[in-house]
Every structure is written in structure tokens, then in C-alpha cells.
Amino acid sequence: MSRLKPLELSLLSGIDTIRYNEKGLILAVIQDCLEGTVFTWVWMNAETLEKTLTSQQVWYCQDPEILLWNSEIFVNEIRYIDENPMIIIGVEAQHQELSGNTLSGLFDVICERRDYPQLESYTCKLLAGGDNKILKKIGEESAEVVMACKDKDKDAIASEVADLFYHTLVALAYHHVDLRDVYQKLEERRN
CATH class of the missing domain: 1.10.287.1080 (MazG-like)
Incomplete structure (x- = not known):
């Protein structure tokens, strides 16, 4: 599997209108981009979201640290759901299988x-x-x-x-x- 093309901030529609909670966080659900299997969920702030978009790896907040979720997993797509504010992150395994379905x-x-x-x-x-x-x-x-x-x-x-x-x-x-x-x-x- 080849390295995916870098994501651009503009690919996440509505990035300027993301509604974070009172702590400045938003829930991010991480799932397999092909199977739809949900692996986990994490909390992100504006900094970790931007870092995720630019590095194409999932970064998240675990107060007070900013952590990389899994170095073998790369972001393929990101969607923002405004109705119930959350981010859906479709990921792809680089060197391992993460299947659950x-x-x-x-x-x-x-x-x-x-x-x-x-x-x-x-x-x-x-x-x-x-x-x-x-x-x-x-x-x-x-x-x-x-x-x-x-x-x-x-x-x-x-x-x-x-x-x-x-x-x-x-x-x-x-x-x-x-x-x-x-x-x-x-x-x-x-x-």
C-alpha cells in the first residue's frame, strides 16, 4: 500500500464552523475507511485536528498531552457532522490489518x-x-x-x-x- 496523498485543510468542509464543547474539544470517531469498522474514539481540539490534517496521522488530546494514536495508521478522509458535533476519521492501515467486522x-x-x-x-x-x-x-x-x-x-x-x-x-x-x-x-x- 502506498502512502496516501496529503490531506488539505479545505477537504474538511466547515472547518471554520466546527462547534467544540466548553473545553474546546470535539469527539472524533476513528473507523476503517473501507469496512466502516469503528476502532475507537478520541477527543480533539483545533490544534490536534490541524495536526491530523497536515500529517495525515491521527493526533488527539489526553489532558494535558497531545498524542499520536497509531503510527501505522493513516488518515484517508475526514468528515464533520454538524447536527451532533463530531468528526468521522476514515483511516487505512499501512502495515497491519485492523479488521473487526x-x-x-x-x-x-x-x-x-x-x-x-x-x-x-x-x-x-x-x-x-x-x-x-x-x-x-x-x-x-x-x-x-x-x-x-x-x-x-x-x-x-x-x-x-x-x-x-x-x-x-x-x-x-x-x-x-x-x-x-x-x-x-x-x-x-x-x-
Whole structure:
């Protein structure tokens, strides 16, 4: 992953109108810019916000100190929510994974099974069967999603889509494609 382009103060719309609390602070929620997983929240003042924007790393206040949150994490986007004053900071990991959502967690387990096989594991059996076995299951699950949708059965749709997601994650792991690359492609399509 290459270093992101520097953010500009102007990218944070309304920076001049940010409403800080009586102590001169505003809540900043830090989340993964691709997955949306919330990692933590911190308090920022005008100085730490400006330092965050110019350095592209998250700085926060912990009275009386100003601290760097995580040196391996870089800011990708910053949004200000005026209704309930807060800042949303979308971050990207430079050299580590910080995943917490269900899809990423499942993918991590699948990769672990790939790297450290357990003979009785269904995932390991799929991976051992290679493309033929994995792709056959993706085809079957895709057809089952179609049939569940045709039948308008919400529970079956959710179940079959979950199966399709799982088998697709197995294919990604088998081909050593990082799930974050998929998230990146989805983010590009959203924009």
C-alpha cells in the first residue's frame, strides 16, 4: 500500500464552523475507511485536528498531552457532522490489518485454515480440492441464491447469500487475494 496523498485543510468542509464543547474539544470517531469498522474514539481540539490534517496521522488530546494514536495508521478522509458535533476519521492501515467486522473475521479464519490446515475442517477440504471443488460450490450457491430470490423467501435468501459469501471468501483465500483489495474495488465503484 502506498502512502496516501496529503490531506488539505479545505477537504474538511466547515472547518471554520466546527462547534467544540466548553473545553474546546470535539469527539472524533476513528473507523476503517473501507469496512466502516469503528476502532475507537478520541477527543480533539483545533490544534490536534490541524495536526491530523497536515500529517495525515491521527493526533488527539489526553489532558494535558497531545498524542499520536497509531503510527501505522493513516488518515484517508475526514468528515464533520454538524447536527451532533463530531468528526468521522476514515483511516487505512499501512502495515497491519485492523479488521473487526464479520466478513473480515471469517476471511481471517479461512486464511488461517489455509496456512495451518486442520484435517477435519470443511474449509481445509475445500481448499485441498482446489479450484474445481471451490468453483463448483460457488456455482451451486449462486443458483441457490437465485432460487431463494425467485421464491421471495427472505430467510432463505439471507442463508444462501451467506453461503455464497463464505465460498467466495474461500476462493479469495485460495488465490491469495486480500479481502481489502475487494473492499477497495467496491469503494472505487461507490465513488
